[in-house]
Amino acid sequence: MLPSDQFVLFYNEIFKFLEQQGSDALRKYYDRIAKRQEDFCLKQFQEMGLKGMYDYWERIRIEENCDSWRRFAADGSYLEGGQNVCPSLSKVLESETGPCRVYCDHCPGWVLPVMTKAGYYYVYNLISRTKPSCLNFITPFANRALAEDRQNLWLEEVGDDLVRSNLEPSMYRGTIAKSRNFENLHPRLKKAFAFLRETDLAALPLGRTTIDGDDIFANVMEPTLGKYGPDAKLEAHRRYIDIQTPLTGEETLGYIYDKAGVDARASEFNVNDDYVLYRNPAMRQITLRPGEFVAFLPPYGAHAPGRTLGEPRKIRKVVVKVRM
Amino acid sequence: MNLERRDFLKAAAAAGGVSLFGGGCLSCFEDPLRYRYGGELHRDFHASILDGYNYVKDNYGEEGIRQVMERFACGVHRTMHEKLVRGDTSELLEYWRYYLAREGADFSLEETADGGAELTVRRCPAHAHLEKRGIPGAEGLCAATRLFNEELVKCTPFVLETAASGDGGCRQILRRKC
Numbered sequence: 001m002l003p004s005d006q007f008v009l010f011y012n013e014i015f016k017f018l019e020q021q022g023s024d025a026l027r028k029y030y031d032r033i034a035k036r037q038e039d040f041c042l043k044q045f046q047e048m049g050l051k052g053m054y055d056y057w058e059r060i061r062i063e064e065n066c067d068s069w070r071r072f073a074a075d076g077s078y079l080e081g082g083q084n085v086c087p088s089l090s091k092v093l094e095s096e097t098g099p100c101r102v103y104c105d106h107c108p109g110w111v112l113p114v115m116t117k118a119g120y121y122y123v124y125n126l127i128s129r130t131k132p133s134c135l136n137f138i139t140p141f142a143n144r145a146l147a148e149d150r151q152n153l154w155l156e157e158v159g160d161d162l163v164r165s166n167l168e169p170s171m172y173r174g175t176i177a178k179s180r181n182f183e184n185l186h187p188r189l190k191k192a193f194a195f196l197r198e199t200d201l202a203a204l205p206l207g208r209t210t211i212d213g214d215d216i217f218a219n220v221m222e223p224t225l226g227k228y229g230p231d232a233k234l235e236a237h238r239r240y241i242d243i244q245t246p247l248t249g250e251e252t253l254g255y256i257y258d259k260a261g262v263d264a265r266a267s268e269f270n271v272n273d274d275y276v277l278y279r280n281p282a283m284r285q286i287t288l289r290p291g292e293f294v295a296f297l298p299p300y301g302a303h304a305p306g307r308t309l310g311e312p313r314k315i316r317k318v319v320v321k322v323r324m
Numbered sequence: 325m326n327l328e329r330r331d332f333l334k335a336a337a338a339a340g341g342v343s344l345f346g347g348g349c350l351s352c353f354e355d356p357l358r359y360r361y362g363g364e365l366h367r368d369f370h371a372s373i374l375d376g377y378n379y380v381k382d383n384y385g386e387e388g389i390r391q392v393m394e395r396f397a398c399g400v401h402r403t404m405h406e407k408l409v410r411g412d413t414s415e416l417l418e419y420w421r422y423y424l425a426r427e428g429a430d431f432s433l434e435e436t437a438d439g440g441a442e443l444t445v446r447r448c449p450a451h452a453h454l455e456k457r458g459i460p461g462a463e464g465l466c467a468a469t470r471l472f473n474e475e476l477v478k479c480t481p482f483v484l485e486t487a488a489s490g491d492g493g494c495r496q497i498l499r500r501k502c
Contacts, residue, residue, distance in 0.1 A: 001450045002468055003423035005361040006400075007369035013395045014376050017388065029379060036375055040368065065363035096358070097399040 012092040015100035026102065030109025037110050038117070045118035050079040053120075053138055057081065064088070078139035078148075089132035104129045121145035146185070171255055171303070172295045173286060176245065182295065189295075192216050192243060192322045196293065201247055201318055215323045220247075222316050225308035228252045228285055234278040234302035238269065241322040244305060245293040248316040253294060254282025254304035278302055285309075298324055356418045358403045365427065370450040371459050377468040378461070390471065397475035408480040413498065416476070417441055420496075424449075440482065440498040451492035466494060 002010060018025040044052040054070060061068050070081030088107075092099040104126050115122040115138070123145050125135040137148045172182055179193035195211050195218065209218045226232070232254040244253065267277040282304040288294060296303050381389040398405045404415040417433065420443050424431045427449035435441045454462045466488035473484040473496065481501055488494045 001370075001424070001427065001429070001445065001448050001465065002373050002472060003427065004365055004367050004369035004373070004450070005423065005426070006359065007366075007373050009359070009400045010373055010392075010396055011376060013392050013400065014380055016395070017380065017384075017392045021384070028383075032375070032379055036371075060366070063364045063366035063368075065361075091361075094359070095400050096402045097395065 008088045008091045009095050011106070012095060012100050012103060013097065015103060015106065016097075019100060019102060026105070026109070030106060031113065033106065034110040034113040037114055042114055042117060045114065045120070049120075049140070050076070050138060053079055077141060078137060078144060080135070080137045082135040083133050086132040086134065093130070093132065099130070102129070104134070107134075123149045171301060172297070173288075173292065174295075175292050177291065179293065185295075185297065186241060186322065186324070188212070188216055188322045189241070192241075192320050196243070196245065196318075196320060201245075202316075204318060211320070216320065218318050218320045220316065220318045222314055223306045224314045225251060225306055225312055227312055228254065228307035228309050230281045232282050232285075232304035232307050233266065234280065234282055234304050235275050236278070236298065236302035237274045237296070238276075238298045239274045239324055241298065241324060242296040242303070243293050243320040243322065244288070244296075244317065245319075246288050246290055246315055246317045248290065249313070250287050250289050250308070250310075251305070251315055251317060252285050252287045252307040252309050254285045254307060255296075256282060256284070256301050256303075356414045357422055358401065358415065360422065361426075367427075367449070367453040368457070370453050370465065371457060373450075373468065374454065374459070374461060374464045378464055390475070393468070393471045394475045394478075397472050398478070401476065405476055405480070408477055408482055411439070411481050413439065413441060413482075416498070436499075438500045440500055442498070443496040444493070445496075446493045448492045448494065455492070462492070463488065469494070469496075 014029070015026065018029055041052075041056045044056055046052075048055070050072065054072070057068070057070060060066065064087050066083060066087055067085040068081060068083045070079060072079055089099065089103060092103055108122075108124050108126075112122055120138055120140050121142055121144075123137040125137075127134055137145065139145050139148075172185065174182055176193070176196045179197060183190040183193055191212055195216070204218065204220045206220050206222065209220065211217050234254065234256060244251075266279040269276040282302075285307070286294060287309065294303075377389060380392050384391075401419075404419060407413070407415045413435075417435070420431075420433055420441075424443075424445065429445055429449050430447040431443065431445045433441060433443050448465070450465050451462045454460075454465070466486070470486040470488075473486050477484045477498075483499050483501055485497045485499070486494060487496075
């Protein structure tokens with residue numbers, strides 16, 4: 001018998017082994033763990049909601065000897081909690097071999113897919129990969145989760161390759177005519193969408209049009225669309241929301257809506273121009289027609305604009321940049 | 325240093341007057357076991373061990389799982405392995421006693437005349453928990469234990485035979501190599 005007490009030490013060695021097998025190996029293992037964990041808790045989460053989650057983690061708190069806490073919002077809209085001392089990371093920090101570099105990642109690796117299936121948003125604040133403490137926030141309301149996520153300040157310390165929630169807010173697609181539905185995603189979007197609705201976009205000059213200083217502005221461009229394919233490399237922004245809309249023809253954009261699918265960076269983050277490029281191709285694609293838009297919200301996901309499923313051709317498009 | 329280990333050393337210091345910070349014969353009272361844990365048990369981790377073992381074996385073959393187990397046996401349990409290399413079985417025996425007792429196993433452990441030992445587990449707690457949970461494939465836990473044992477005694481003067489009885493029990497026999 002290998003002692004149940006030593007499971008995390010064994011787990012830690014599996015993670016190290018898998019990390020050496022390539023970028024996707026850990027992800028596949030997390031998926032496997034998530035599938036197995038569904039047997040233990042998904043039904044409870046689906047049927048009992050936040051109360052079921054509270055009960056599940058209360059049992060874990062006792063059995064795993066966690067120094068942790070959780071509490072409900074007064075209005076019942078969310079459950080928040082945290083590990084004051086995570087027993088799992090504490091154990092591997094004490095291991096003779098030390099922790100796997102990405103040890104913490106297994107937690108969102110299984111929790112987030114299960115939460116998604118249960119219909120809840122889960123936001124992590126992992127604080128650090130080497131300190132055994134973290135915070136978490138669970139709610140069925142996307143906007144509430146988004147607001148919580150934006151308060152998290154751990155990104156710089158932990159690095160941007162750690163998946164921190166099951167939100168999929170990186171990409172919203174809609175029509176300009178009905179864009180009011182999206183205004184509550186960010187305070188500056190109201191003005192940005194009003195500009196798109198009320199402006200004769202075809203008459204805008206090429207280049208920048210200021211809408212609200214550096215907070216909101218539009219870039220009109222005439223790119224030649226490349227053939228959509230594996231070379232459609234991804235880019236992402238951190239400071240500005242992108243609202244992209246084609247003016248004179250269809251445009252195809254590749255995308256990945258969460259960090260899980262984003263592979264190694266092909267460039268350092270360009271602070272001045274607010275972009276970073278990734279090596280891997282986009283996993284999915286959408287095609288927009290004039291009158292439609294897609295909004296990409298940092299810090300999730302990445303997109304590959306300027307593509308076509310047909311023959312390469314030039315179009316006119318506008319990208320409204322909205323500071324986060 | 326985990327709490328129980330620290331408590332052990334404190335108790336040893338109090339009983340023997342040794343200093344925890346040097347100046348005393350700390351090694352005389354050194355806990356023979358590298359890892360001890362207090363508090364509750366999370367027995368579902370037996371299922372997690374089985375799943376992790378199966379996952380690596382199924383996807384990366386015998387060589388893959390052997391690599392993981394080598395790191396676990398000789399890296400994580402470096403102190404136990406190095407003692408065995410020196411012919412010292414004390415940590416392995418304490419490991420068996422401590423964890424089997426902690427998990428509530430029905431077992432006996434006898435040291436043998438050749439400096440080895442025989443461990444008989446009549447009812448394995450890991451098997452029992454998987455059975456209770458309705459999780460099949462508990463024999464994978466025996467295979468994991470066998471592989472762990474093989475790696476643990478590599479390059480040591482011992483062989484460690486692991487024979488599952490098929491009914492949730494096993495015998496593990498530690499012998500000195502001829």
